[in-house]
Amino acid sequence: MTVETIARLAKVGGPLRGVLVLELCGDEPSGTFGTQILGDLGATVVKIERPPAGEPAPTAPRPAGENLPRGIAYTFGLNRNKRSACIDLKSAEGCAVFVDLARIADVVYDNYRPGTLDRLGLGHERLRALNPKLICCSVSGFGKTGPWSDLPAYDATIQALGGGMSITGTGRPDDPPVRWGNPIGGIGGAFYAVIGILAALHRRRRSGDGAALDVALLDAQLAMNAYRVPPAMSGTAYAPAPHRGGSGAMPYGPFRTKSGWFVLGITKQFWARTAELLGHREWLDDPRFRTEADRQANEDALNEAVTAALQAHDAAEWQRRFVAAGIPGAKMMTIPEAFAHPHVALRDMLVGFGHPVAAGVKVAGNPIKLSAHPFAGFAVPPGLGADTAAVLGDLLGRPEAERQALRDRRAVWWPREGDVFERPSVV
Amino acid sequence: MDEAAPDLPLAGIRILDLSTVVAGPFGSEILGHLGADVIRIDPPPADPPLPAKAPGDPVSEAEGFLWALQRNKRSLCVDLKHPEGRALFLDLVRRADVVYDNFRPGVLQRLGIDYPALRAANPRVIACSVSGYGSFGPWAEVGAYDVTVQALSGAMSITGTGDGFPCRWGVPIGDIAGSLYAAIGVLAALEERARTGEGQAVEVALLDGQLALHTYRVPQAFGAGVTFDAPSPRRGGAGTVPYGPFRCGDGAWIVIAVASNFWRRFCDVLDAAEWIDDPRFVTLADRQNNQEALDRLVETRLATRDAAAWEAALTARGVPVGKVNTIREAMLQPQAMARAMDIALAAPGGRTVHVAGSPIRFAGEPAAPQRPPSAKGADSGGILVEVLGLPLERIAALRARGIVGEGAA
Numbered sequence: 003m004t005v006e007t008i009a010r011l012a013k014v015g016g017p018l019r020g021v022l023v024l025e026l027c028g029d030e031p032s033g034t035f036g037t038q039i040l041g042d043l044g045a046t047v048v049k050i051e052r053p054p055a056g057e058p059a060p061t062a063p064r065p066a067g068e069n070l071p072r073g074i075a076y077t078f079g080l081n082r083n084k085r086s087a088c089i090d091l092k093s094a095e096g097c098a099v100f101v102d103l104a105r106i107a108d109v110v111y112d113n114y115r116p117g118t119l120d121r122l123g124l125g126h127e128r129l130r131a132l133n134p135k136l137i138c139c140s141v142s143g144f145g146k147t148g149p150w151s152d153l154p155a156y157d158a159t160i161q162a163l164g165g166g167m168s169i170t171g172t173g174r175p176d177d178p179p180v181r182w183g184n185p186i187g188g189i190g191g192a193f194y195a196v197i198g199i200l201a202a203l204h205r206r207r208r209s210g211d212g213a214a215l216d217v218a219l220l221d222a223q224l225a226m227n228a229y230r231v232p233p234a235m236s237g238t239a240y241a242p243a244p245h246r247g248g249s250g251a252m253p254y255g256p257f258r259t260k261s262g263w264f265v266l267g268i269t270k271q272f273w274a275r276t277a278e279l280l281g282h283r284e285w286l287d288d289p290r291f292r293t294e295a296d297r298q299a300n301e302d303a304l305n306e307a308v309t310a311a312l313q314a315h316d317a318a319e320w321q322r323r324f325v326a327a328g329i330p331g332a333k334m335m336t337i338p339e340a341f342a343h344p345h346v347a348l349r350d351m352l353v354g355f356g357h358p359v360a361a362g363v364k365v366a367g368n369p370i371k372l373s374a375h376p377f378a379g380f381a382v383p384p385g386l387g388a389d390t391a392a393v394l395g396d397l398l399g400r401p402e403a404e405r406q407a408l409r410d411r412r413a414v415w416w417p418r419e420g421d422v423f424e425r426p427s428v429v
Numbered sequence: 430m431d432e433a434a435p436d437l438p439l440a441g442i443r444i445l446d447l448s449t450v451v452a453g454p455f456g457s458e459i460l461g462h463l464g465a466d467v468i469r470i471d472p473p474p475a476d477p478p479l480p481a482k483a484p485g486d487p488v489s490e491a492e493g494f495l496w497a498l499q500r501n502k503r504s505l506c507v508d509l510k511h512p513e514g515r516a517l518f519l520d521l522v523r524r525a526d527v528v529y530d531n532f533r534p535g536v537l538q539r540l541g542i543d544y545p546a547l548r549a550a551n552p553r554v555i556a557c558s559v560s561g562y563g564s565f566g567p568w569a570e571v572g573a574y575d576v577t578v579q580a581l582s583g584a585m586s587i588t589g590t591g592d593g594f595p596c597r598w599g600v601p602i603g604d605i606a607g608s609l610y611a612a613i614g615v616l617a618a619l620e621e622r623a624r625t626g627e628g629q630a631v632e633v634a635l636l637d638g639q640l641a642l643h644t645y646r647v648p649q650a651f652g653a654g655v656t657f658d659a660p661s662p663r664r665g666g667a668g669t670v671p672y673g674p675f676r677c678g679d680g681a682w683i684v685i686a687v688a689s690n691f692w693r694r695f696c697d698v699l700d701a702a703e704w705i706d707d708p709r710f711v712t713l714a715d716r717q718n719n720q721e722a723l724d725r726l727v728e729t730r731l732a733t734r735d736a737a738a739w740e741a742a743l744t745a746r747g748v749p750v751g752k753v754n755t756i757r758e759a760m761l762q763p764q765a766m767a768r769a770m771d772i773a774l775a776a777p778g779g780r781t782v783h784v785a786g787s788p789i790r791f792a793g794e795p796a797a798p799q800r801p802p803s804a805k806g807a808d809s810g811g812i813l814v815e816v817l818g819l820p821l822e823r824i825a826a827l828r829a830r831g832i833v834g835e836g837a838a
Binding site (some may be wrong): 014015016017018020021027028035039043069071072073074075076077078079080100126130144145146147148149151152153154155156157158159160161162163164165166167168169170171177178179180181182183185187189191193194196197198200201202203204205206207208213214215216217218220221222224225226227228229230231232233235236237238239240242243244247248249254255256258263265266267305325328330331332333335336337338339340343344345346348349351352360362363364365366367368369370371372373374399 | 436437438440441447453455459463464484486487490492493494496497498505514536542544562563566568570572573574575576577578579580581582583584585586587588589590592594595596597598599600601602606608609610611612613614615617618619620621623627630631632633634636637638639640641642643644645646647648649650651652653654655657659660662663665666673674676682683684685686688691704744747750751752753754755756757758759760762763764765767768771776782783784785786787788789790791792793794798823
């Protein structure tokens with residue numbers, strides 16, 4: 003097996019050319035988001051998926067303008083630039099195929115509950131015994147050690163346990179704590195998994211040895227509390243503070259305008275220019291607002307005065323004026339509005355595909371811009387099992403007759419007719 | 430190397446870190462934890478050594494930033510605006526692997542140390558820049574703050590209680606996601622350099638980082654016709670009900686996420702077996718259609734016991750639940766303690782400062798050591814001797830002229 007053969011199976015070019023990643027993940031971002039980052043960077047990422055029941059019909063092409071089903075759209079957001087091989091890990095033959103892939107792989111990334119891979123006979127110890135260079139990475143809710151290691155986790159429960167929800171919300175006394183709208187509980191773990199994998203690849207060039215990573219989503223949430231941890235552990239209490247910046251900056255946070263919300267982040271050095279821009283130079287001499295301490299002491303009056311002043315225009319007009327004045331403030335955007343920002347097109351942050359099923363579908367771009375790799379487009383996510391034959395043939399050298407026999411016995415599967423984007427278990 | 434010392438993955442990698450506040454240092458701290466030699470480049474003058482504090486003294490906000498984001502790094506004070514300071518810096522670049530900054534676009538060019546200048550000094554160097562909106566385009570020079578990036582990205586529009594008031598995540602995810610992508614970009618570029626011998630420039634914009642975290646919502650918005658209206662705190666992504674924050678008897682909150690496979694067990698733990706066969710709640714669709722009634726019942730029942738008691742009872746039956754912990758409670762919960770996420774570091778004067786450990790765990794390997802932060806300029810002399818082999822007289826002369834700042838170690 004040469005690196006070139008692996009690299010030829012990558013969907014896009016990039017710095018991780020020739021790195022073979024086997025993905026054993028459900029739908030959740032704690033897995034698929036991490037492997038997608040590796041795929042965006044040029045790794046050959048193969049999703050190992052369960053063969054479907056029967057022979058599902060190919061997904062019909064959609065006329066332009068017709069909506070994709072929500073579940074298929076979900077997989078598009080997390081699986082571009084990957085390949086898919088359907089292998090039944092519960093069958094002895096399927097398991098043997100996977101073991102052969104693990105012998106030549108660089109990374110096996112899973113987000114199953116701890117113990118699941120062991121039950122399949124595919125635990126880290128066995129895989130690393132077969133291939134000492136292998137980097138195994140497991141991402142789970144609570145990690146493989148500790149009293150909660152067997153418990154299931156959801157993004158919302160992880161966000162609660164990690165502390166982030168206790169500092170997120172409206173600040174009104176009886177309102178509930180708020181989770182971040184995006185599933186950072188899962189995504190946070192995926193980021194740390196990718197960093198650990200890449201660091202282990204670096205070491206492997208020196209030592210020749212792989213590694214076994216055990217990433218817990220809860221640990222990632224705790225780490226992201228960052229600079230609040232030392233004060234919190236020495237007695238500082240943190241609560242949601244929607245109208246106060248980290249350093250006590252004020253005015254701060256969301257304010258209603260004539261139409262739409264505008265979000266301010268006015269640190270001391272911008273106060274004078276902000277008062278002027280809002281048409282209230284007299285605030286600079288107002289004893290309630292002169293210093294940041296004054297503004298903090300008169301928070302309600304300040305927020306009322308700022309809200310009244312912001313009624314003069316809508317959020318888009320305030321955006322124009324704040325940018326022109328170089329003062330930190332931002333219109334609160336919806337997601338479609340956010341992708342209309344002028345930088346999005348310049349920076350390839352909204353990317354479409356040329357595929358009959360996916361005409362008009364767009365995904366977020368890769369935020370890592372590399373000078374050696376100008377953006378050259380994304381590959382559409384693979385249909386279920388679309389690359390099974392290529393993976394078995396090109397990577398393992400299994401002849402066609404053998405592949406066919408394995409398919410006949412349902413140890414592996416690929417579609418005969420065309421791409422199948424419906425997957426059995428999509429969130 | 431000591432035999433018991435771990436073989437840290439990034440041992441031998443030298444990073445010159447020009448970044449400040451959160452969006453840069455959060456990422457370089459991770460690389461330092463993985464074994465890279467991270468040298469902060471600070472402007473002179475040097476600071477006095479970290480002050481000695483008594484064991485009971487509280488840790489201030491400013492100290493929180495220092496201990497959480499600047500540990501495992503050394504500090505060199507050098508004046509990049511002085512030609513000799515810049516020359517010294519470029520000498521360091523010749524012996525470095527990575528230069529990492531979060532200046533506004535244009536600053537490095539004005540200092541004469543933008544990527545072309547760095548590449549001329551060392552073609553193997555990887556130059557990573559983190560900025561609000563990237564290095565070009567109409568907003569390149571606009572200042573970005575975590576809160577404005579969270580607003581612009583659309584994330585605040587899907588975060589809140591559902592009554593229209595947009596919330597930012599209390600954790601500065603705008604800055605943090607940018608830092609995480611930057612760390613990944615640096616490592617990927619190192620991997621490529623190992624093959625090709627060439628460095629490259631890596632650029633990460635905080636806005637791009639936030640947009641990317643919308644993952645599946647992007648094709649749902651652009652292709653599936655989904656509009657994301659006010660956030661629904663009491664309904665899970667897959668339509669799960671009951672879901673979200675509920676107040677318990679002691680006023681504290683727990684978060685539940687009762688997917689269909691946990692419904693019966695959940696009812697059992699709440700001593701509400703009658704809900705299982707209640708025609709309003711049998712299937713997920715039933716529970717969705719009668720969500721208001723169900724939420725009221727769950728609220729009433731959960732108000733009968735404390736949050737900690739419900740958390741214990743539900744976890745005992747394997748039902749997903751999380752108490753809404755404060756940051757301190759989060760660090761001290763048994764699972765976090767078992768994973769040694771709370772790390773106590775000795776600070777001058779006998780005080781102990783607690784920080785969160787690294788979530789990157791290599792099974793079967795000893796944990797990486799943690800070094801307290803350096804005061805600004807504390808390591809200047811040592812670095813100039815060790816990395817550049819400068820004679821002490823020359824360092825003294827640079828110090829006397831204010832080009833290098835050196836604090837007491």
